[in-house]
Each structure stands twice: as structure tokens, then as C-alpha cells.
Amino acid sequence: MLDVQVRGLRVDDGSEVAAVVALARGEGWPTFADTAVLRRLAAAPGTVTLVAIRTGAPSLGVVGFAHALTNGHHAYLSVVVVAPSLRGLGVGRQLVAAVFEISGVQRMDLLSSPGSEGFYDRLPNRQVVGYRLFPGE
Numbered sequence: 001m002l003d004v005q006v007r008g009l010r011v012d013d014g015s016e017v018a019a020v021v022a023l024a025r026g027e028g029w030p031t032f033a034d035t036a037v038l039r040r041l042a043a044a045p046g047t048v049t050l051v052a053i054r055t056g057a058p059s060l061g062v063v064g065f066a067h068a069l070t071n072g073h074h075a076y077l078s079v080v081v082v083a084p085s086l087r088g089l090g091v092g093r094q095l096v097a098a099v100f101e102i103s104g105v106q107r108m109d110l111l112s113s114p115g116s117e118g119f120y121d122r123l124p125n126r127q128v129v130g131y132r133l134f135p136g137e
């Protein structure tokens with residue numbers, strides 16, 4: 001397991017924000033690839049925005065990111081991503097655990113991206129049908 005510290009994103013830290021933007025760009029996720037939007041969402045009430053920082057030397061800085069919306073009882077996990085070269089080392093699992101711990105919620109809902117199902121399958125879960133609604137569609 002890779003040693004990381006998981007803590008809140010420091011929105012005033014330009015290099016930390018840039019690292020998250022780079023992770024989002026790597027996945028082709030436009031929302032979090034926009035610096036202004038990322039800062040706004042990370043500062044929004046009822047959200048938890050975490051980064052995983054690789055500890056020890058050499059420090060590689062931010063190696064993972066998660067963002068969730070919470071009402072303190074249940075949450076929606078909007079995104080979790082780990083740097084491609086460091087996947088399979090337990091960072092994603094630590095990010096999800098930290099969202100649970102920090103938000104204190106009893107359950108978390110999410111929509112998986114193609115290819116990530118195996119990650120969620122390994123976490124305690126119950127599968128339900130999900131919908132994503134859009135205005136006027």
C-alpha cells in the first residue's frame with residue numbers, strides 16, 4: 001500500500017489546485033479540469049474535497065483526489081481519481097474511506113465510470129439502478 005496523507009484540498013495553494021486539474025484533464029473530465037470551477041466546487045457548502053499526498057521521499061505531491069456532496073447523513077461521491085502510474089496501491093480505497101470518515105455519512109451513492117466497476121465491487125456495496133437527469137431532456 002502506498003503511504004499517503006489524505007486531507008482537504010487547499011484551494012489557495014496554486015500548485016495543489018494545478019495538480020488536481022492535471023488529474024482531471026488526464027481523465028478528460030471538463031468540470032474539475034477548470035481551475036475556477038474546481039476552486040468554486042471545493043469551497044461550496046456541503047462538499048468534501050480531498051487530496052491524497054504521497055508521503056516520504058521523494059514526495060510526489062498530489063497523487064489522488066475525491067469530491068463528494070454530503071448532508072451529513074448520506075453523500076454522493078462525485079469523483080475519485082488516482083494518478084495512473086500509482087493505481088492499484090490502495091490510494092483510491094484510502095480516499096473513499098476518508099470521505100466516509102470526514103463526512104460521517106452512513107452511505108454514499110455514485111455513478112461509476114466505465115472500467116472503474118471493479119474498484120467499487122471490492123468495497124461493501126449494494127447495487128441499485130442509477131439515473132442522471134438533465135433539464136429539458
Ligand SMILES: CC(C)(COP(=O)(O)OP(=O)(O)OC[C@H]1O[C@@H](n2cnc3c(N)ncnc32)[C@H](O)[C@@H]1OP(=O)(O)O)[C@@H](O)C(=O)NCCC(=O)NCCS
Nearest residue numbers: 079080081082087088089090091092093113115116118119
Ligand atoms: C478507480 C480508481 C480511483 C481506483 O483507485 P486505485 O488507487 O487504483 O484503487 P485501489 O488501489 O485502492 O484499489 C482497491 C481494490 O480495487 C481494485 N481495483 C482498483 N481499480 C480497479 C479497476 N479499475 N478494476 C478492477 N479492480 C480495481 C484493486 O486491485 C484493489 O483490489 P484488492 O483490494 O483486491 O487489492 C482509479 O483506478 C482511477 O483513478 N481510475 C480512473 C478514474 C475513475 O474511473 N474514477 C472512478 C469514477 S469517478
